[in-house]
Amino acid sequence: MTTPGTLAWFEIATSDPDGTQQFFGSLFDWSFDTDGPAAAGGLDYRNIKASGADAPMGGIFGTGGQLPDHAVFYILVADVEATCADAEQLGGSVVSKHLDPGPGAPAFAYLRDPSGNQFGVFTPPAA
Structure with a gap:
């Protein structure tokens, strides 16, 4: 990874x-x-x-x-929830977040930057 x-x-x-x-x-x-x-x-x-x-x-x-x-492109992050909070602090917004999507699926969120561009962030599922 x-x-x-x-x-x-x-x-x-x-x-x-x-x-x-x-x-x-x-x-x-x-x-x-x-x-x-x-x-x-x-x-x-x-x-x-x-x-x-x-x-x-x-x-x-x-x-x-x-x-x-x-x-959409996705950026790997260490903590989806913390990244969502940081994005909002920096003027972005959270479109949706899925912190517990189920077995074998990564936690992920869709965000928007201050200009409105959508992108995703994710953390791989636990091994």
């Missing part, structure tokens, strides 16, 4: 996960695997691996049309 404060994940949220997977897979030679913990929770989430990579670098989230299509 990377160091806290580094760009560590990205997510493409889409109402057309099959089409999105086909596009990016063909364009960049990426491969995709179903995320087990997400699937167990009823989500269509597909981990993305670059050609020859050992670990996933991002994911496709099938929204079922319940959210607008978007892409």
